Amino acid sequence: MxxxxxxxxxxxxxxxxxxxxxxxxxxxxxxFVDEEREEDFYRINEGLTEEIVRKISEEKHDPDWMLEFRLKSLKIYNELEMPDWGPPIDGLNMDNIATYVRSKSNMVNSWDEVPEDIKNAFDKLGIPQAERESLAGVGAQYDSELVYHNVRKDVEESGVVYTDMESALTGEYSEMVHEHFMKLVPPTDHKFAALHGAVWSGGSFVYVPPGVHLEIPLQSYFRLNARGAGQFEHTLIIVDEGADLHFIEGCSAPKYNTANLHAGCVELYIRKNARLRYSTIENWSKNMYNLNTKRAICEEGGIIEWVSGSFGSHESYLYPTSVLKGDRSHSEFTGVTFAGKGQNLDTGAKVIHIGKNTSSFIDTKSICKSGGISTYRSSVVITKSAEGAKASVNCGSLMLDNISRSDTIPAVDVRTDKADVGHEAKIGRISDEAVFYLMSRGISExxxxxxxxxxxxxxxxxxxxxxxxxxxxxxxxxxxxxx
Amino acid sequence: MADTLLQICGVSAAVEGEEILHDVSLNINKGETHVLMGPNGAGKSTLGNVLMGNPVYALTGGSILFDGEDISKESADKRACRGMFLSFQNPLEVPGLALDSFIRNALRQRTGKNVKFMQFNKDLMNTMKLLNMDPSYAERDLNVGFSGGEKKKSEILQLLMMNPRFAILDETDSGLDVDAVKTVSEGIREYQKREDGALLIITHNAKILESLHVDYTHVLVKGRIVKTGDASLVEEIGKNGFEQFL
Structure with missing residues (x-):
């Protein structure tokens, strides 16, 4: 070593x-599939009806406004059409998806108190170990609810709030949550945003007070273990003026023959001169429909940095969006997508420039192999008000064989002539000469x-x-x- | 026979169905330096690639023995692990793979032993100094954006760090300016100084050989070795060209 x-x-x-x-x-x-003993878990019936949404709300002891919000979202869900631009999602039938599954034990902040079978699952993924080594705080969600949450004392003392969404809804910051919840990604945004609004559960709330710089990251880990279930966690992060945060999320699930669904929602508010780095390593199993929505809004001088690794899922629709509202705000997106056998991953990024002298970089790499399909899709919009905006898009694709497919669909919409936009795309294969070169130094093929x-x-x-x-x-x- | 390192026994080889090498035989003993010269298109690089096991070239006849063992069917990495090395005429660029960690990784694979970081780094820096390479190149992506000269130096750096028992240098001097040829030549001399290190230098330029000890010179024309001599043959070719062998 x-x-x-x-x-x-x-x-x-x-x-x-x-x-x-x-x-x-x-x-x-x-x-690995954890042996779940049925009596240890509470599971809501499959399907999506008003009754089920009410049941989830009751289970979660929602405040009144949240129940209303859920029912309104359900109505919108029923009115909206399925997305028609990306990979086919015919294999997904909401009648077969259980929207809420949780362990009967409560969330704890000591790792020793986490139920044995769940602990084993996370132990295998190295979660508590990672916390000891390099994190300021950790949340671990298992199916629909967080089972573990802990924040380092010094971090807590600096005024940073890092808690599960359910506690946030009723706790000290409940008004702040109410004010921001699904305002950046309204349920009307698309069908799966509406679905999320109706059945969301779990996730994290983070508030970093003005001027506080967290030197080490916070992390949430999401594991969907239940067969034929959905995970709909909501992540809401507010980084106040001049503050700085790095947040990491990891996701995984075991493979089942039935479809699983992930329709999470991430809303990030970056206030004046604040900075947020949001890193994701996603490794959902290959029966997962990953229809996730992530969006950030930056005030004046704010910085959002996305780092994204997409490896798992059967099909993905994922385009983290940066709204550069404030002048001089800045967005960077760095992402890699790896589509293997049976995977159809439609990923990319969106940026909307509104403020003056805003800037954005998109740098993505996609890799496909064994018949996998990888589509890079991006949109950069520079509105009339965004004078002096600069945007640069760079995407590269690597195809590892002749049966895989890679597409690049970059859209650019510029409404002012005082902007500077660049785009570069490359598609290639591994060169046999390069492989021979490395092999000639003693490295196996x-x-x-x-x-x-x-x-x-x-x-x-x-x-x-x-x-x-x-x-x-x-x-x-x-x-x-x-x- | 105890000193024989590499035996090329009646090797014929083809690329895309076309035979380039015809019945080439050659013995290289431990510690010897052989020079392979010949006009363009004679098959010099093909021989280098066939010896190293480039799958683009098919061995259509004969065999290659290393340490008395038949390696004709072995893949390039196995040959490298036995102690063979090829300095490429056109070294490839590999983005995202840092030169220093690549060499360290390769060393580890070749020797099957862990390579201590401190010692490795010291050796690497010393060797780069010998080759007049800017130390910042250690952390750069393998050959990416290197000039022609830096790429060749990177090959000699790998040679000296990997310390193989037999190295093929495929036109390592081509495209280099006078100073770079001198530096690369010094690097090769450094390798020669080491015990038992054998060399096959492919070139059509005598310049790089001026300050090197040469045991044998072979002339390859149209895929056949037509003449073998000592170091003086290099000089003769320098004067009279290949005309006499055609």
Missing amino acids: SNDYIKDKPIDVSTDTDRILLDGVERELYD AEARAMIVSGFANPVSKELPLEYAAEMNNLIKLEMEGG
Whole structure:
């Protein structure tokens, strides 16, 4: 093990195969199915009716306004059409999806008190270990509810609030939550935003007070374990003036033969001169429909940085959006998508420039293999008011064989002539010569290919904290070996 | 026979169905430096690639023995692990793979041992200094954006760090300015100094050989070795060209 080396040069973990091998390249790491004893879990019937929505609301002890909000959202859901631009989602039947499943035990803040079977699941994923090592706070959601939540004392004392959404709804910050909940992503946005509004459960609320800089990240981990269920967690983060936060979310689920659904919602408010980095490593199992909505709004001088690794799911619709409302606000999106066998991943980013002298960068890499389909879709809108805006889009695709498919659909809409917009796209394959070159130095063919793919994804992994970069490289290695 | 390292026994090879090499035989002993010269298109690079196991080239006849063992069917990585090395005529660019961690990784794969970071870094810096390479290149992506000269230096850096038992240098001097040829030549001399290190230098330029010790010179024309001599053959070709062999 070469920890000394990694610490010296964190950027190069992409090539540190020792680390990758040590971590164990086993699909089972994510695919294990935990034996859930039925009597330990509360599960709402499959399907989506007013009765079910009322039942969820009752289970969760919602305030009145939230029940109303849910019912209104359900009505909107029933009125809206299915999205028609991306991968086909005919395989998803809401009548077969249980929208609410939770363990009968309550959320705890001591790891020892988490029920044994759930603890085992998270232990395998290294969750408490990661917390000890490098996090300021951790939330762990299992199916529909958080089972564990803990924040370091010094972080709490600095005034940072990091709690589950349910507590936030009724606690000290309930008004702030009410004021912001689904205002950035209204239920009318699209059908699955409406669905989320109706049946959402779990997720995190974070508030960072003015001027507070968190040196180490907060993390939420989402695990959907129940068969034929949906996960609809809501993440609401408010970074107040001049504050700074790095938030990480990780997701995984075991593979079942029935469809699972993830329709989460992330709303990020970045106030004047604040900065938020939002990192995601998503590894849903390959029966998951990942129809997730993420959106950030930046006030004057605010900065949002998205770092996104999409590896899992059967089908994904994912386009994190940055609304650059304030002058001089800035958005960066760095993402990698890996579509393997049976996967159709439609990912990208959106930016809306409103304020003057706003700037945005989009840098994405997509990889497809074994018949996987990877579509890069982006939209950059520069409104009339956004004089002096600068936008740059750079997307690269790597196809690992002849049966996979990669598409690039970048849209740019500029309404002022005082803007500077650049776009570059590249599609390529792994060169056999490059593989031979690495092999001539003693590296096996499989390893050489993995190194080239990891190198291609390096612009993303170098933006991640060490453990996550290693996890991402582990996932790349897994995908390279599988299929 | 105890000193024989590489035996090329009647090797014929083809690329895309067309035979380029015909019945080439050559023995290289431990510690020896052989030079392979010949006009453009004679098959020099093909021989280098066939020896290293590039799958683009098909061995259509004969065999290759290393340490007395037949390696004709082995993949390039296995040959490298035995101690073979090829310096590429056109080194490839690999984005996202840092030069230093690549070399360290390759060393680890080749030797099957952990490579201590401090010692590795010291060796790397010393070797880069020898080759007049800016230390910042260590952290740059492998050959990405390197000039022609820096790419060749990167190959010699890998040679010296990997310390193979037999190295093929495929036109390492091509496209280099006078100073870079001198530097690269010094790097090769450094490798020669090491015990038992054998070399096959493919070139059509005598410049790089001026300050190197050469044991044998072979002339390859149209896929056949037509002449073998000592170091003086290099000089002769420098004067009279390949005309006499055609």
